[in-house]
Amino acid sequence: MHDPLNCRRASDLSLPFAPAWDYHQRMDKLTELRALIQRQARLWPAPLALDGVHVYASEGATPPAQHMTEPVFALVAQGAKQTILGERTYDYGAGQYLVASVDLPICGCITEASADAPFLAVGLNLKPAIIASLLLEVPHSTTTATASMSGxxxxxxxxxxxxxxxxxxxxxxxxxxxxVLAPMIEREIHWRLLSGEQGVAIRQIGMADSRLSHIGRAIRWIREHYAELLRSEDLARLAAMSVSSFHRHFRAVTAMSPLQYQKQIRLQQARVRLMQEPGDVAAIGYSVGYDSPSQFSREYSRLFGAPPGRDSVQLRATGVLERTGRQM
Structure with missing residues (x-):
């Protein structure tokens, strides 16, 4: 199993063979995109006037950071990043994009960045309503993708x-x-994604009866009731699946079991509370669903690299949660 606290540098991220005119067109647009992101990122923490759009820049590699991601499209214009989801590792760099189709607990780190060539990226929240409307207009649209349940x-x-x-x-x-124009362009971006390599995954975001949507209902329940006892039978019923089918599809989407997913949510919530409400570590552990303080401390240390009390001191000293909240 991958250690979420041990991000490696991205491997060769060169783009596959493409016609020369296509390659040069892509490079020209990436060059323009880098300049635009770098200029707009200097305004941080002031948000862009575009709802659901974020730009990010970093002049150095970053340590691994645990956080939740919602359905999102994240495009790298320069540098490289690594994202770990359960036992899966995703490396992506300039000219590549990542799509998360459901709410997922991930570990991310920037692996290539410098003062001369900072990491530059832009993200857009994906909207099921837009995808659903596109599917209604072009219900039999074709894609170059192969079916996959991965999130x-x-x-x-x-x-x-x-x-x-x-x-x-x-x-x-x-x-x-x-x-006037932002909704039109946002809709176009959703269409480009829907008609591209990841079209099958994007399509399922907008389909209320897709397996991904059914798993999404169970994921939302876990996120909202993370401190409660988790029963596979109840989650399978919520997803309209048998228990065995539910477990198989849940792991395919999230790369972890429902219990592992719940544990990630509990520990991330505990970390936020330790940052905001320093004090009784055991009480915070109980509040997120742990009956045993020693188990809470042990699993917290395994995920974040330090016991809760020491980690909370470091968090308040560095403000790491505020910074990593901007990552995509």
């Missing part, structure tokens, strides 16, 4: 996708156009 995928960005992202970010300098 996370990495692909190469096409020039058309990069162009749409560029036009969306340019709207930050044209606030008068945002109300």
């Amino acid at each position: 996370m995928h990495v692909s190469n960005a096409t020039p058309a996708l990069l162009d749409a992202v560029l036009r969306l970010l340019h709207l930050a300098d044209q606030p008068g156009d945002i109300a």
